[in-house]
Amino acid sequence: MMPSGRGVASRSMAVQTDASAAAEAPTGPSAAGGAAAASGSSSSSGGARAGGVPPLRGLEGARLASPRSLTTALIARATNKTLDELNMSSKSPNRVAYQGVPGAYSEMAARKACPDCEPLPCDQFEVAFQALSQWMAEWAVLPIENSLGGSIHAVYDLLLRYRLHIVGETSVSVNHCLLALPGTKLGEVTRVLSHPQALAQVDGYLRKLKVVKEAVDDTAGAAQMVAEQKLVGVAAVASRRAAELYGLEILDEGIQDYKDNVTRFIKLSRDPLVTTDTAPDRPYKTSIVFSLKQGPGQLFKALSVFALRDIDMTKIESRPMRSNPILTVESGAAGAGEGTAMPAGSQRFNYLFYVDFVGTLAEPRCQNALRHLQESAPFLRVLGSYPMDLELGVVDSDKPPGFDGSGSGQA
Template identity: 60%
Template sequence: MASKAVAVWGSYVSQLGREDSGSRRSGFALNWNRDIERSCKFGRIGVSGDLAALLATKPVEDENPASPTVELQRLVEQYGNNESKRLHKDVNSLPRPLSVTDLSPSAKNGLNVRVAYQGVPGAYSEAAALKAYPQCEAVPCDQFEAAFKAVELWLVDKAVLPIENSLGGSIHRNYDLLLRHRLHIVGEVQLAVNHCLLGLPGVRKEELKRILSHPQALAQCENTLSKLGVVRESVDDTAGAAQFVAASGLRDTGAVASARAAEIYGLNILEEKIQDDSVNITRFLILAREPIIPRTDRPFKTSIVFTLEEGPGVIFKALAVFALRDINLTKIESRPQRKQPLRVVDDSNTGRARYFDYLFYIDFEASMAEPRAQNALGNLQEFATFLRVLGSYPMDTVL
């Protein structure tokens, strides 16, 4: 059977190992380690002294000058002490070598890290960025794609973007952008979302005729908004809706946004927690230019995308590679291929059948540092026409 090329973390693997033996390292694992090593850079330092200049120093004359031998010994000891102090100073001025724990997404609480998010200040994405990196500089972007490009162009260090919500489902736009851009998932953030109904000071909610917000937020507050009998209008983000209401001064217009947005733009909170379900969680992905080193000392999640040949049982076989190795799947998402959405199959005597050609996105609970994860993907590559690892990263278990 001909070997198929697989795009993995920016490199191509021609053939993966097919053995489940822990003593053998597959091509997948070797390629993984090579990609990680490329992101590490090492330098050398040197410490020098000038003994000749020190020995040329003229000693202070006294009544009992020391012998030349004693004086030379004194000068050598003085040089040694000075050189030792200089070496100690130089070593202390060097950057501390990074440890594995420094490479986690929340290193130094995000100090001096610039993090892009979609929206304006007060957006839930900004709150997610600050949860991931409490001391970061949050950089607003007008669209999701702008946040991706900001990372690629080195304008920011990371991007935090929503990928799914417990009520509204997946954000398909960001699934498409994950494949289009060569960024890596280095972490996730789960954020509890509490929608508030906002209005201008002095306005009662019964006076509102129109409500602005992001389409997902409007959908998550369907019951409350239906009872109010208001007209719903979609905007790019929740905080942007609050900003518009404050700037326009329209007393019959409200917004669905966060309590922080109300504080920033000077609006009143007319009602809190108006979402249909009290448990409303949005999951965000943290994206970076380089992957992080996967570990096994804490729960990890790995995200992949792949395509399959058309045929009976191929999806079953794809999922079986994880079940056989006791790997739990947490997310399965399918998206039609944008450049080649249809596949024509000549499987009948009367005509040619047309099928959608899908990309399959899967999240599973295992680190790429584990042999079982490497072997599962090696097995999947045997019948996948395309396979790419989007990231292997720590799970967020704290709300």
């Protein structure tokens, strides 16, 4: 039940069913600075509904008890009909796609990043990418890393496959609760459902409880399942808001193994955010992905382009290059040094490197660094340049913006 990915980029409202038309990754020439062309997109007005998406109006007009998420199958139908099935306004231009159902941490991040938007629940990460690519949403907000669990690899892989742009980042402080049907005692719980990241974040706690863990698509979805199916002896790891939305009792709170549990989310748009300001009043971050030439020292050379210019690198992540996962070592690629080297013709894995650094594409030193990087990177793509979130986790998941009228975080 883990999210997976495949995708399409389209500029029309026309429905695309063939997800294999994905903007595939690093086969073409370098694309440094590719994000610098179009103008940034923004606008915000109306459309938000308190408490999330209302229940689905079924095909016969019946109202179901709980909201339904956008799925690949729904996307493949006519767009307006799809929105109608989700009981969402087809007139609202400001939808923000997120993975999960109302009460998910991703919904809180979406509300924080796009305060005036209507959250569009999607059942998989990839569906959120598709909703944005196909103009069913104006933004998508997706988790990219967690302070305890690390990177969310599926989102990194999807970033490469879709031609979307990172235009913001935001973070949510994740405070997990153990939720069950009202009247349940902690000792009666034998099975616990949640998102794999959430289960990992409360691993120590659940070990002590000696329960069976079961992964589902999102935390709030787990709560919804326990409530709707009236699962006795089963608990969900989810937010306090999920308990309120689905009528569950909070058996325990703050159960994550480490108190500081923050998830960083990225905000995606079809258009890049362009700044010509070489010294913006708020620091910017730029995210890139690149491959390397063969041979020793290539990663060192690549990263030195930032160090040489005093550019602060905030993150590096390597992922298998799925389109070309195995490299055959070329003759001459082993370097001139003495010692053990891989002989020509032997094979090794091939990687892509995702790097975040502080700076904008308008800054000459960043432009020079990327130009320099192209010398060792046969493939280079800018994923986005965007204002940095400087207050990690300042929005508590117990008090998400848009519910208490106070928060209006920005991304």
